[in-house]
Amino acid sequence: MQSAHEQIVIIGTGGTIAGAAGSATDNVGYKAGQLSVGSLVAAVPALQAEALEAEQLAQLDSKDMDESTWARLARRVQQHLDREEVRGIVITHGTDTLEETAYLLQRVLAPRKPVVLTAAMRPATALQADGPQNLLDAVAVAKTPGARGVVAVVAGQVLHGLEIRKTHTYRLDAFEPGPDTGLLGVVEEGVVRAFRDWPTGDALGADLLPQDPALWPWVEVLASHGGARPQALEAWRAAGLQGLVLACTGNGTVHQALAAAVEALRQSGVPVWRTTRCAQGRIVGAPDEKAAALTPWAARVELTLELLRRG
Template identity: 60%
Template sequence: MIVILGTGGTIAGTAKTASDGVGYTAAQLRVEDLLAAVPALAGHKLEAQQVAQLDSKDMDFATWQRLAVAVQQQLDRPEVSGVVITHGTDTLEETAYFLHRVLAPAKPVVLTAAMRPATALAPDGPQNLFDAVQVAGTPGARGVVVAFAGRVHDAVQVRKTHSYRVDTFESVDGAVVARVEEGSVRTVGRWPAGEALGLAHIAAPTDRWPRVEIVMNHAGANGAVVRALRASGIDGLVAAGTGNGTLSVALDTALREAEAGGVRVVRSTRCDAGPVMDLPGLLPSAGALSPVKARIELILALLAEA
């Protein structure tokens, strides 16, 4: 048995005309509608549940909390071999990383999505959903992964890298887990594993979760945004630095002032790939995490300290 959890997104979006691939409204169809559009899944033992119905640009902590609980409930059922989550592409990498850190499941949890709405001339959602089900049913599969455009990505590595192409997701250091070819899953890397933080870690009401924001280094970065955020009352900051997490003198000064005032600060990079080295005398590194994933990691760390 594979359970499909729907959260909305472009995969469930509709437009007024089939030729409109960008002027659509996301999250219009329910997960049962998505399954009905894939006749090849008719012979599979599936269950469907609508957990949320939103455009993933509007993803929030409350939905993450509810989704994590729903996924764990399904994984706890002995008859369930895997879970598929339909999602929007905009924040899919964040949701995937969040679920990876909180649940680190021994069964596969497969997120999938689409770049074209369900009403498009050639929608990509049905194929991605079909592939995701194949991945969820693959013997030996485990962990949180993303099945998209024929490739399976590790939740830690995956990033959305293009605003329009249907193969938008990449494993930034090349660590693709598997490929889906005509319904067959060919493993080419390692399935993700890790130590689960557990649902108790995120049980606090979401309006009490730490507030962590992202600031970027760029030409002329003067630290004013950091000081404004401090004045508004934040708990953490992720600096998306240039190159190897480098920061302008003014931005670095403002971030160190924030750190001295009790705000947790880490450095990531605005580059598409590569780690930030943890060097003496510099602000703490986020390692190879992208700024948005470093933000999640810092939120989870601060939750543990609350």
């Protein structure tokens, strides 16, 4: 008999995990977000005995994730978390922007129950579809006693929602933890073996996120590189850019051709945060830089949240 507090809610948002191709051997020519979350659950026999609810919030290719979907998702997740009978939430998501959604949800919700994002690198029609096992593992994590916070579960790995990053374009194990941290744990035959503490933090609140995308601040990411030119920054400033994240070379360096345009943005009141485009490490010697240890994409989310808090 199921406990009254073991209900798991699975929220579908689309992605490759719900994708379909014309051939079982086609792993790249598929269309994302074709199958309902209910059909994904039904395709995993081991889930049929679980106390599950499934609902479809969106059907996106996650490369097209947008602010209104983030706002709806955060509110809907919070509504389910507030239900006493709900033990945890699983979100099926595309891999392209999973790390951004995970970061956003942890900062906004900092949930005391587990919120588990899962995804797939192969469509549901593939011979080597990884979605069913990932979904099964995600439910196992959501049911784990003591689990809390926003995490991601892919390829048997449990990753911290504030640290996860996609590092490969094709492999099934396409995600890694932050370079100076490590996995939260692994899922082995439906059992979680934890290595670190679960995510914690102070919730900013889902109501911080405007439901109207026009009310979100305009924040962009720009990479510094050889041969950089300032015209894009100058155009953005003229058009009303509200925040900038620089994906810097090395330990936070920026091409000299960009320096004047960056300073002009700062002088006009636009916050400019530095992070590094390097896959490993953080900006050393910049304790005032909030983005020093973040990926450019996580830094963009963090700066967006800060601007929303400022009103």
